[in-house]
Amino acid sequence: KNSDFSNLYTRSVQIKDSYGNIDxxxxxxxxxxxxxxxxxxxxxxxxxxxxxxxxNNNHFSNIPYQNADFGISAISGFGLGKSGGSVTVxxxxxxxxxxxxxxxxxxxxxxxxxxxxxxxxxxNILKNVMWGGIRFNGTSExxxxxxxxxxxxxxxxxxxxxxxxxxxxxIFKNIxxxxxxxxxxxxxxxxxxxxxxYKDCCVENVLVENNTLIDS
Numbered sequence: 001k002n003s004d005f006s007n008l009y010t011r012s013v014q015i016k017d018s019y020g021n022i023d024x025x026x027x028x029x030x031x032x033x034x035x036x037x038x039x040x041x042x043x044x045x046x047x048x049x050x051x052x053x054x055x056n057n058n059h060f061s062n063i064p065y066q067n068a069d070f071g072i073s074a075i076s077g078f079g080l081g082k083s084g085g086s087v088t089v090x091x092x093x094x095x096x097x098x099x100x101x102x103x104x105x106x107x108x109x110x111x112x113x114x115x116x117x118x119x120x121x122x123x124n125i126l127k128n129v130m131w132g133g134i135r136f137n138g139t140s141e142x143x144x145x146x147x148x149x150x151x152x153x154x155x156x157x158x159x160x161x162x163x164x165x166x167x168x169x170x171i172f173k174n175i176x177x178x179x180x181x182x183x184x185x186x187x188x189x190x191x192x193x194x195x196x197x198y199k200d201c202c203v204e205n206v207l208v209e210n211n212t213l214i215d216s
Contacts, residue, residue, distance in 0.1 A: 001025050001026055001027065002025075002026050002027065003027045004028045005029045005030070006029075006030045007030070008029070008030070008032070008040065008042065008062075010039040010040065010041075011039060011040075011044055012041075012043060013042070013043045013044070014046075015044070015046075016044075016046045016047050017046075018048045020051060020052070021051070022045065022048065022051050022052070022053045022054070024054070024056075024058065025056050025058070026058065027058045027059075028059045029042040029043075029058065029060045029074070030061050030062060031072050034070040034072065035070060037069050037070050037104075038103045038104045039105075040071070040073065041072070041075075041076050041107065042060055042074050042075065043055060043074065044076050044077065045076075045077040045087075046077060047079040048079070048080055048085065049079055049082035049083055049085050050085045051085050052085060052086055053077075053081075053085070053087045054090075055088070055092065056088065056089070056091055057090075057091045057092065058092045059093045060094040060095065061093070061095045061096075062095065062096040063096070064096050064128065068098060068099060068100040068102075068154055069100060071097065071098045071100065072096070072097055072098075073097060073098070073107035073109065073111055074092070074109050074110060075089060075092070075109075075110045076107050076110075076112070076113075077112045077113075077116055078112070078113055078115070080116040080117075080119075081116050081117040082118075086118040087112070088120045089119075089121045090121075090122050090123050090124065091124065092125075094109050094110070094124065094125070095128055097109035097128075097130065098129050098131030098132050098133075098154070098156070099130075100131045101157075106132075108131065108132030108133060108134060108162075109126050110126070110133065110135070111134075112135065112136045112137075113135065113136070114138050115138045115139070115140065115166075115168075116136060117139060117141050117142055117143075118142045119142070119143045119144070119145075120146075121144070122147050123147045123148065124149075125149050126148065126149070127151045129151060129152045129153060129160065130153055132159075132160065133148075133152065133160040134148065134160070135161075135163065136163045138164075138165070138168075139163055139169075139175075140172065140173075141171055143174070143175045145178075146176065146177075146178045146179050147179045147180065148180045150182045152182065152186070152216075153185050153186070154186065155186055155189035155190070158193050159191060159192050159193030160182050160189060160190065160192070160216070161182070161192045162190075162193040163175070163195075164195050165195070165197060165201050167198055169198065171202050171204070172196055172206075173203065173204045174205050175205070175206045176209075177192060177207070177209075177211065178208070178210050178211065179210050179211065180212070181211070181214070182212070183214040187215070189215070189216045191213040191216040192208060192211065194206065
């Protein structure tokens with residue numbers, strides 16, 4: 001809480017293989033323009049399936065950059081929200097974030113992958129997104145993405161809000177993407193993309209409603 005992380009080298013906060021309550025609240029994070037393209041994330045939480053995780057009211061303000069090869073992810077996580085665990089990401093401000101696939105690991109401004117369930121991502125402000133706003137690849141169930149305001153400066157190759165199933169997913173259900181605003185500063189931006197590529201994965205109860213999409 002109430003900490004200042006500046007001059008990012010690789011990662012500011014990394015928590016793995018933990019449980020209980022994890023709160024990252026009211027902090028400031030910043031990064032200069034970077035010259036490497038693999039490990040550049042402010043907050044990483046992984047393999048904590050039973051933890052109750054809250055990442056709220058933080059400010060991620062990076063020095064403006066033009067090359068998404070060397071972009072910074074604000075928040076990323078994997079293997080979360082199982083067996084009673086949950087993840088809440090609310091009321092954060094993120095300015096200049098997102099890294100493309102030129103390096104070994106692309107990551108969106110907010111990126112949960114490799115099977116994260118029970119996600120709530122709401123009321124965040126994302127400005128100057130350089131490669132993807134919110135991704136939740138490999139998710140099975142229970143996701144709410146609501147009330148976020150996202151400004152895209154450099155469109156990615158999939159969608160500003162996106163998820164893809166993986167071969168091990170048996171279900172993709174209870175997904176709500178509502179009341180978000182996506183404003184693109186460049187053409188050829190895809191606003192929302194959800195894709196299931198496997199016939200044995202059951203899709204049900206997916207709601208995309210009341211979103212405002214400008215110049216996508």
